[in-house]
Amino acid sequence: MEDLGSIRVFGLTYSYGRKVALDDVSVVLRPGRFTALLGANGAGKTTLVSLLCGLLAPLSGTIEILGFDAARDMRAALRKMGIVFQQQTLDLDLTVRQNMLYFAALHGLSGQQAKGRIAACLKRMGLDGREKEKARRLNGGHRRRLEIARALLNQPTFLILDEPTVGLDVEARGALVEHLHELCRSDGIALLWATHLVDEIWPEDDLIVLDKGRMEAAGPVSAVLAEQGCPDVLSAFRKIAGMSGPDEAGETKA
């Protein structure tokens, strides 16, 4: 029987002109699982995210999101998806509540329905009581929390976060990673977390390693480590990416 809670990508290829960004990538994301998409800058993470949310169309390959074929019914898939982009996408001149209301409107959520959900999502992300503050006045961590609260507004079953901890301090980063692991477990959401920071990946997570547009490893973290014969994610990543020393790992560090 078809698994309607999963996201299945098969043979995905994309290029920008002659530059191949993704080359024959196939992955499966499962409900209730925190899947880390690990890769250095330029590995193809954002391209994969853009393809998954319909901002780009694949040159070849198929994407099936929660039972919907993305090529034919992306809109139905988007109704079930929450997305947090790498770049900040808040309207800084609007208040916290106005940002949420705008997003609710984009999903066709009206009046009372939106109000209830906004209150619940803000509370969940620890932003209750700050509804009337301009987004500009929030610090980096709270802006990210607001974007996540916004992404939860349509009660998604598939949540994508593209390097959401960029620009956050260590404490805010840790809190966010913990919170999202908890959210994934409690709500049974299929969660894709694109990152280049290995300390954001927990031993019980699923892991996809991208390198220069190619998928080099995929599976539960423990299985990937066993396959690579490495004690931790950092050394496994270095081995996969062919890095010999710490300098070559660039920003991909614990």
Next chain:
Amino acid sequence: MTTGATPYLVCLRGIVWREALRFIYQRERFIAALVRPLIWLFIFAVGFRSILGVSIVPPYETYITYETYIVPGLAAMIQLFNGMQSSLTLVYDREMGSMRVLLTSPMPRWFLLFSKLMAGTFVSLIQVYLFLVIAELTIVDLPLGGMLLLFPVLLVTGLMLGALGMLLSSTIRQLENFAGIMNFVIFPMFFLSSALYPLWKMRESSDLLYWICALNPFTQVVESVRFTLYLEANPLALAVVCASFVVFLALAVLGYDPKKGLIRRRAAD
């Protein structure tokens, strides 16, 4: 999500509401949009009044002053600049990322882009009416009936110029390239139209320029506004505006289609 037409209305209202809020918060933008036509009206038009005589041309029934002649053109100019401002905003939103939030809404993309156009047009309507009221109170006589009748026409002309801006925005990769739009689109469209001088006067100087002006869709915007303001009909001009709107919107939707669009995103991840 609620079903039927309601989600569409909620979405449209939300996009217009956001644009209105941004407009309220960005007072400088509002003032700049109003000052530009007022300078043309109070300085340029008054200065040229004695030099440029305008003989009887439809829809006017008698000789008119030059400032009376250019008021419709300046109203259209507000919408032209507003359309290009919307285009600038779209490029900015795309660079800053907030366009992604719009384009990942489950609503149809054509509807989202149309809603953006409606939002921009709504803002331009406020600006045009404020300009017309100031002009009426100070320097020209405008028929009240014409001003009221102008509303649906301004809606269509605003949508058409907004769609043109949207189409242009789909071809611009970087914000820095926007200056080119000013030089190669806004100024030629404005000056090669009937906004500042009647076309017969242009024909006296150059037949070629006359035809360029006559074929410029912005001329039809100006003439639609001019005729309606004086309670006359110009079906041809209005038909050209409507047809141009459909063509520009269709091309803009195509431009923002990830499968066929002109935008190929940079490899920046």
